[in-house]
Amino acid sequence: MTLTDRLTGDLAPGRPGIGADAALDAFVEWAGERGFALYPAQEEAVLALAEGAHVVLATPTGSGKSLVAVAAHAQALATGRRSWYTAPIKALVSEKFFALVETFGAQQVGMLTGDAAVNPGAPIICATAEVLANHALRERDASDIGLVVMDEFHFYGEPDRGWAWQVPLLLLPETQMLLMSATLGDTTELERDLRRRTDRDVVAVTGVERPVPLEHEWVLTAVHETIELLLRDDRAPVYVVSFTQAGAVEQAQALASVDVVGAERKAALKEAVGGFRFGPGFGQTLRRLVLHGIGVHHAGMLPKYRRLVETLAQAGLLAVICGTDTLGVGINVPIRTVLLTSLIKYDGRRQRVLRAREFHQIAGRAGRAGFDTVGYVVVQAPEHVIENSKALARAGGDPKKERRIVRKKPPEGVLTYTEATYDKLVTAAPEPLRPKMRVTHAMVLNVLDQWEGQQEALHTLVLDNHEDEARREALLERAVQVLGSLVRAGVVEPDDGSSVEDWVPADAEPAPADAPATPAPPAPDAPEPAPEPAGPGNALGALGEALAAAGLTPTPPAQHPSEAAGTTGDVPAPGDGDAAAERTAAEPTPIERFVRRAGRRYDEGPFQVALDLHDGFALNQPLSAFALAALELLDRESPEYALDVVSVIEATLDDPRQILMAQQFEARGEAVAAMKADGLEYEERMEALDDVTWPRPLAELLELSLRTYRQRHPWVDPRDLSPKSVVREMFERALGFGEFVAHYKLARAEGIVLRYLTDAYRALRSTVPMSARTEELDDLVEWLGEVVRHTDSSLLDEWEALTHPSDEPGAVVRPPGENRKLSANPRALRVMVRQSMFRRVELLSLGRWQALAALDGGLTAEAWQDAAAEYLTEYDEVPTGPAARGPALFRVEDETDRWVVTQIIDDPEGDHDWRITAELDLGATDEAGEPALTVTGFAPTT
Known part of the structure; x- marks a missing residue:
């Protein structure tokens, strides 16, 4: 019997169960049956939760915080409230997910990590902290979250991620909170702020002896x-x-x-x-x-x-x-x-x-x-201390021998x-927690996704948070920059009768000192005719023209704060001296007045996310807005358009250093071999190698475009742009996950490769608007998603196993294998097969007969060589350019248990007579987890 069975027969969130008091009794009984006698600290926390208080549980590891969390979820379930559990890393989220499934039953627990969604409509949700924070940004008071358990709450003080622990405390005032960590330090200010915002009691449970010393x-x-x-x-x-x-x-x-x-x-x-x-x-x-x-x-x-x-x-x-x-x-x-x-x-x-x-x-x-x-x-x-200790031991306490010992020192330049x-x-006690709020494009876009309460939410995030006054002013400056860039880019549109120019006036000559102040945005009851909404195509303004006029050498923008001495981070540091005085004296812009709630108050609107953006559109990277704008520079008619879109998105993602270093190592190895063949001396080779790095497609275009973009968005950090080619290379070279890992010897970093591919997949799906999509791009994204899912579907597999448990009593619960069938996604499989066939075209072009024969049990190396010799009597080469890899030269005849596939050769004359034919065994494909192709011929049509 699960704990759920003791709580309620009606599990829908929002429907009352047995009530808080009865739930507490049921939980204590359930815990007792499993040998858990509550410690005093656990009892205090559980009782406070039952009385409706927030609880700050700062007790040592091993003191039973997880059991208190179970009690919290049980009380929420019994009172018809939906509850969330959050943790900083996906591994911990998945672990707690399975633990809660065992406690409450598979149907009552779901998981959202950004990568995986399992049973998302369940009354208990396990998620990463960022998932909850983004939910709070979008839904706010409309959220159906009754209780939140924030595990590892000390991440509140992390520089890059602390915002995700602060946002729910700011925007979910009706939600009961259980904040847990073994190393919180002094939480007095946090408790005071939580009481003020929610008008709910806060109980801190701290200073408990470890049950296991x-x-x-x-x-x-x-x-x-x-x-x-x-x-x-x-x-x-x-x-x-x-x-x-x-x-x-x-x-x-x-x-x-x-x-x-x-x-x-x-x-x-x-x-x-x-x-x-x-x-x-x-x-x-x-x-x-x-x-x-x-x-x-x-x-x-x-x-x-x-x-x-x-x-x-x-x-x-x-x-x-x-x-x-x-x-x-x-x-x-x-x-x-x-x-x-x-x-x-x-x-x-x-x-x-x-x-x-x-x-x-x-x-x-x-x-x-x-x-x-x-x-x-x-x-x-x-190590040097250990060696010195052993030397002293060998001296046996003899002072003369000890004096002769040459004591080892730590390696020079190494911290010890x-x-x-x-x-x-x-x-030492844990260091005090410091709030780490930040403002990003994704956060602002999430806030504006809901019509109601936009102004109040932004004001709370920026000016009524846990930061000090100086940090709030810096956050305000950043928020004004971000919202202005979104309005200019057409990602966000005024929807109250005002125009874009009302919010972000066009650049003009400086006004005289006695000029009137910038007016507030117009009220809805006296609108001026609004222009047509600016679409994503207007995002860079006249970027294309500016680049052309400048001959691809745009004027550098003002120096970014991160490039100046003494400032770091995505939030501009508060200035001092003249700069600070200038900012203070400057007349607030319309957007600044809006965020400050100075002047008109808005209960609804005044912005909406552009209607032509697809569901799930998001800007999750610092340069996502730039990427959206840069897509307009690409030639949609180019055969490499889909790959160029991938390169734009990849340039905005965080660098997977292990992958890039492996690519650079290979590139430099090839460069050295070429330079040796050319007779370059060692010193010349070493100097030339400094310029050899990993593949950086579209680097010149993107870097020059960013310089132009920064003329209107000078706060954008140019260091966030990093052209690279991981997804693009995998697709161009028809490499699967395992082949890519093996090629670059990344076996110890498989998780990093998977995480990068997952981030790229999510960015492609969320950032590229419908207007920039093509069928070829959609095929590529579908292929990438299947690569990610098929590489590791363990979370989904195990949840399904728990949903349909073994009928065998006492059966061993084993980690699951992958049972996802590739044939279940024919679109992605088609792209994989096309890639595999084109891989054969590439090897054919290179004359690698043995490698061709090794791919499958079809043609021998001799057969490939003989057929190629016949082909080369008609044509000079086997082209492998963009047109050769395109879908127009690929054919599939879908039969019940096999596919008959054809790859047409893009010969120089355009005759398209020669083709590679093969059969795909669907059963073997599902078993192997990759296309099981057998080439049946390479010949011209008859």
Whole structure:
């Protein structure tokens, strides 16, 4: 029986169940049956929730915060309210999703992560913090959210993501909040603000003793020795924390020669893994490790592999898990000992010592309530300290020998730490949380998506948030810039009778000092005739003409704040001196008056998102508005139009550094070989290599266009533009996910590749308006979506397994394999087959007969060579340009269990007589997860 069965028979959100008091009794009874006796802190929190208060739950890891969250969801369900659980990373969201499914039943729990949507209409939703924040921006008071559980709430202070934890607190005043973290620090101001906004009591539950105390230890043994000692002393499971993904994998592989588990556990692991499908490359490495009792866990892995490791760990089958500090983000990997191999991490900008909050988040995972009486936190000394300690030990206390020891020093230029650093972290309290609000195009667009309350919502976000006065003014400046750019771009239109010029007047000569102030936008009862709405095609204004007139050398705009000394970030820093005085004295613009609520108050409108933009349109990247504008520069009639659209979008996405470095490495290798063949000397080659980088399609056009764009939008950061070719290269070279990973040796970064492809897919779907779409582009996007879904559909697979559980009593719940059929999406499969056929055209053009024969069991290398020789008696080459890869030269005859496919060769004369023919076995395709093609011929038509 699930907890749901005890609460209500009517599960629709908004329909009353048994009530809060009865729900509390039902929850306590349910928990007791499972051996959970509530701690005093848990009781205090659960009772406060039942009384309708907000709760700030700042208790140590292992003190049962997750059980309080279950009680919150139960009370919401029993009182007819919809509840949300949020977490900072998708891995934690998926873990909690499955835990709540087990508690409440598969039909009552859904998940939204931005990448996956499972049962989205359920009364309990698990989501990333950004998904909830965007929902709050769009829906606001119209939201049907009755209760929110925000896990890992200390992310409120993260510079890049903290806004997502603040927005729901600002825009959902009717929603009950449960804010949870083991490392919150002082929350007095946060509690005061929450009371003021919601007129609801706030109960803080803090300062609780850990149910499982921790023992800290500084060790002077090498990592492998430390692990062997921990295993010998029965301190497993051990989580070995490295601060790089490569370091985690290398550490795991180094342990493969050690018997970390016995024969009986190995047999159990083999049974638990069962038929799980491991891919090539890293998948095979992981398979060997987990069958040996060793897990790996980091963000660069595919989600299905992380889920596998978590499942095996929760079953108590893994003795050692080597991972990164994802452990500190609440991943439920039950462990007894945390072993930190270092106290130094790279935070994306620099190497630094762990902060107190980070250390306690990681260390707090040690010790399992109900299983352990103590948790162990072990910190490795730096290697040079360990070597010096061993040297002193060999001296045996002899002062003369000790004086002769040449003590090792840390490597030059490498940040290090000492035992004093360790002692300070153990005793230090978490740093105070600081709010990190920001304003982006996507946020403003979400706010304007709803007609009611636009002005109030923007005012709250910008000027009634948790920031200090100086930051609010900086946010106001940014909001005015963003809204103005959206109006100019035609993404947002006035809908109250006013015109675009009323809100963003055309550039003019500076007005004299005695000129009247800029008037407020006109009221709806006295409108002037509004012009035709500006569409996305007007987004750059006269960009095309400006580029042409300037000969592709537009005038540089004013310096961006990020390029000036002393300022960083997407929000302009408040100035000082004359600049600040100038901003203060300047007459507020119409948009500034609107955001400040100075003058006219709007209960509704006055803006609407342009009607010709498709459902789901969004601007989620800093340069999304520029990308929308830049699309007008592309030649829609060009055979490469679809690929050029992809390049525009890719240029606005965050760089996947591992992928780009691999592409650069290959490009430089090819360049060196060519330069050697040309006879260049070593020094000349090395100098020339500085200019060789990863592929950057449309770089010149986009960079020059951005310079022109910034003449009207000087706040745009030019560093956000980064041309690259990942999706484009995969499509052009007909590479699937596995082939791309293998080609660039990215097996350890499969998760990063998948995440980038997912971001690109979402950006293509959400940013490109209907007016810029073509059938070829839609085919490419459909292909990309299928690549993403087929690479890892583990979350959907497991939810479906829970929805239709096994009839076998006591059946082992195994991590699922992929059962999604490619043939279920014929459009995407057609594109994949077309890509595979064109790959054969490319190899044919290069004369790679062995490679052609290796693709399938059809023609031999000799047959390919003989047919090509006959072709070349008629034509000089096998073209592979855009026209050759186009859909017009591809044919499919769809039969019941197979396709007959034809790739016509785009010969130089345009005769189109020669063609490659093949058969696609649909059953084998679904089994293999990729097109199962067999070439039947390469010949002219008869």
